[in-house]
Amino acid sequence: MEQIRVVKIGGNIINDDTLLQDFLKDFAAIEGKKILVHGGGKLATELAVQLNVPQQMIEGRRITDDATLKIVTMVYAGYINKSIVAQLHANHCDALGISGADGDIIEAHKRDSAIDYGFVGDIDSVNIEKLVALLDTFGTIVIAPITIDDQGQLLNTNADTIAQEIAKALSHDYYTKLIYTFEKTGVLLDVNDEESVIHKLDKAYYKVLKKEEKIFAGMIPKLDNAFQALKDGVAAVYIGEAKDLKDLIAGNCGTKIVL
Amino acid sequence: MEQIRVVKIGGNIINDDTLLQDFLKDFAAIEGKKILVHGGGKLATELAVQLNVPQQMIEGRRITDDATLKIVTMVYAGYINKSIVAQLHANHCDALGISGADGDIIEAHKRDSAIDYGFVGDIDSVNIEKLVALLDTFGTIVIAPITIDDQGQLLNTNADTIAQEIAKALSHDYYTKLIYTFEKTGVLLDVNDEESVIHKLDKAYYKVLKKEEKIFAGMIPKLDNAFQALKDGVAAVYIGEAKDLKDLIAGNCGTKIVL
Numbered sequence: 054m055e056q057i058r059v060v061k062i063g064g065n066i067i068n069d070d071t072l073l074q075d076f077l078k079d080f081a082a083i084e085g086k087k088i089l090v091h092g093g094g095k096l097a098t099e100l101a102v103q104l105n106v107p108q109q110m111i112e113g114r115r116i117t118d119d120a121t122l123k124i125v126t127m128v129y130a131g132y133i134n135k136s137i138v139a140q141l142h143a144n145h146c147d148a149l150g151i152s153g154a155d156g157d158i159i160e161a162h163k164r165d166s167a168i169d170y171g172f173v174g175d176i177d178s179v180n181i182e183k184l185v186a187l188l189d190t191f192g193t194i195v196i197a198p199i200t201i202d203d204q205g206q207l208l209n210t211n212a213d214t215i216a217q218e219i220a221k222a223l224s225h226d227y228y229t230k231l232i233y234t235f236e237k238t239g240v241l242l243d244v245n246d247e248e249s250v251i252h253k254l255d256k257a258y259y260k261v262l263k264k265e266e267k268i269f270a271g272m273i274p275k276l277d278n279a280f281q282a283l284k285d286g287v288a289a290v291y292i293g294e295a296k297d298l299k300d301l302i303a304g305n306c307g308t309k310i311v312l
Numbered sequence: 313m314e315q316i317r318v319v320k321i322g323g324n325i326i327n328d329d330t331l332l333q334d335f336l337k338d339f340a341a342i343e344g345k346k347i348l349v350h351g352g353g354k355l356a357t358e359l360a361v362q363l364n365v366p367q368q369m370i371e372g373r374r375i376t377d378d379a380t381l382k383i384v385t386m387v388y389a390g391y392i393n394k395s396i397v398a399q400l401h402a403n404h405c406d407a408l409g410i411s412g413a414d415g416d417i418i419e420a421h422k423r424d425s426a427i428d429y430g431f432v433g434d435i436d437s438v439n440i441e442k443l444v445a446l447l448d449t450f451g452t453i454v455i456a457p458i459t460i461d462d463q464g465q466l467l468n469t470n471a472d473t474i475a476q477e478i479a480k481a482l483s484h485d486y487y488t489k490l491i492y493t494f495e496k497t498g499v500l501l502d503v504n505d506e507e508s509v510i511h512k513l514d515k516a517y518y519k520v521l522k523k524e525e526k527i528f529a530g531m532i533p534k535l536d537n538a539f540q541a542l543k544d545g546v547a548a549v550y551i552g553e554a555k556d557l558k559d560l561i562a563g564n565c566g567t568k569i570v571l
Contacts, residue, residue, distance in 0.1 A: 126395075127386035127391045131390020132386045134390075138413055144464075155408045156409075183449055186448075187449070191415045199394060
């Protein structure tokens with residue numbers, strides 16, 4: 054089975070030009086097919102401040118009104134997506150940059166919940182035939198976290214979840230590795246101690262740690278995504294620091310998630 | 313030979329929600345493979361004003377410094393490109409939205425001229441194999457006028473020229489029609505009289521009209537592009553009003569450019 058890597062890069066790396074540059078150099082050097090899913094983070098917030106568009110966050114999710122949707126579409130699908138494509142090009146990797154809204158690649162619906170998140174999407178399905186066709190032509194795809202519903206409404210969508218759903222869809226055709234990169238060395242037993250990384254985290258241990266409240270709250274959705282991905286057929290999931298991408302891909306560092 | 317339509321939509325249509333909506337409905341309904349190349353226009357200028365980034369235009373071209381490049385990348389490749397994709401989706405047309413910088417589709421270089429236009433690109437080549445692969449998978453492609461040089465520098469690039477270069481590259485494999493749409497009914501003998509449209513404009517007549525200064529200055533680069541496209545193998549070129557797209561495609565209105 055051909056191998057593919059789906060890598061998620063978090064907002065804190067994107068905010069730091071040097072970290073991002075080093076990360077993209079390593080990403081460009083990955084052999085074989087690969088997908089990079091990026092978030093946006095601080096840049097969207099900064100633009101919102103400049104444009105006097107008040108931002109409201111609930112449980113780490115951005116409440117996305119009309120003006121905010123315009124901002125995240127500009128920043129995620131425009132500036133960040135194309136800047137990443139440009140830097141990969143400088144590293145001899147010709148990536149195709151798209152959003153989840155393009156070509157009906159990701160079908161989503163507006164989140165239906167007690168809290169009104171506005172134009173926030175939850176994913177229904179990934180169009181695997183079209184994604185595979187893109188991978189066959191370009192080898193490397195960069196995906197911005199904007200999706201679309203069946204009425205043509207753009208939706209701001211969690212990048213961790215996009216990475217998980219894409220890895221799941223690809224796992225039928227490829228030996229798929231899903232790698233979440235962020236600013237920590239992995240899942241930490243003590244959030245203030247980068248040395249406390251858990252090298253292997255299985256579901257049973259995760260339950261114990263959650264019960265003992267030893268898992269940093271912000272990590273829980275990411276870990277839930279990771280376990281779901283494994284359950285859905287993804288071959289391996291790693292969580293670790295963006296600067297360690299090469300070692301993460303080789304399985305030499307970070308936290309390996311196992312069922 | 314299979315037919316393909318390359319349509320350019322101008323900034324003044326993009327600025328008008330109703331005109332754009334009607335245009336995209338007609339565009340979505342075009343049967344067969346098609347490419348839409350869009351400009352940006354006023355929206356980028358408006359955002360520049362909001363962000364206090366002074367704009368300078370020379371001969372209708374935007375001087376593109378670092379801050380302006382960021383703005384046009386956000387507006388063209390982000391907001392406008394994805395809004396068009398979303399509206400086409402609402403009209404049951406699943407288009408892939410990209411920029412010329414993606415997947416090395418369009419190779420360009422920074423303009424080398426007496427006037428320093430900043431990060432403005434001139435096109436070297438179109439990667440036809442990759443573009444054809446995208447058309448085979450998606451049928452409809454929407455292209456934002458951002459390109460890239462071999463060092464990974466993003467470049468603001470004239471959308472008329474992108475449409476022309478793409479039509480030229482496609483004309484080897486397809487019977488290619490190139491349609492420039494804007495807010496006028498066609499090339500006018502009298503710029504203030506929409507009834508004065510020239511139905512057929514050949515090179516000899518164009519020379520006469522240029523000599524007599526009867527061609528509106530803003531039309532000259534568009535017409536030079538149009539004649540060049542025909543010389544390069546494009547089957548037919550029409551210039552006309554965006555609201556007449558259906559009739560333009562049928563060859564029933566606007567100005568037909570012939571060698």
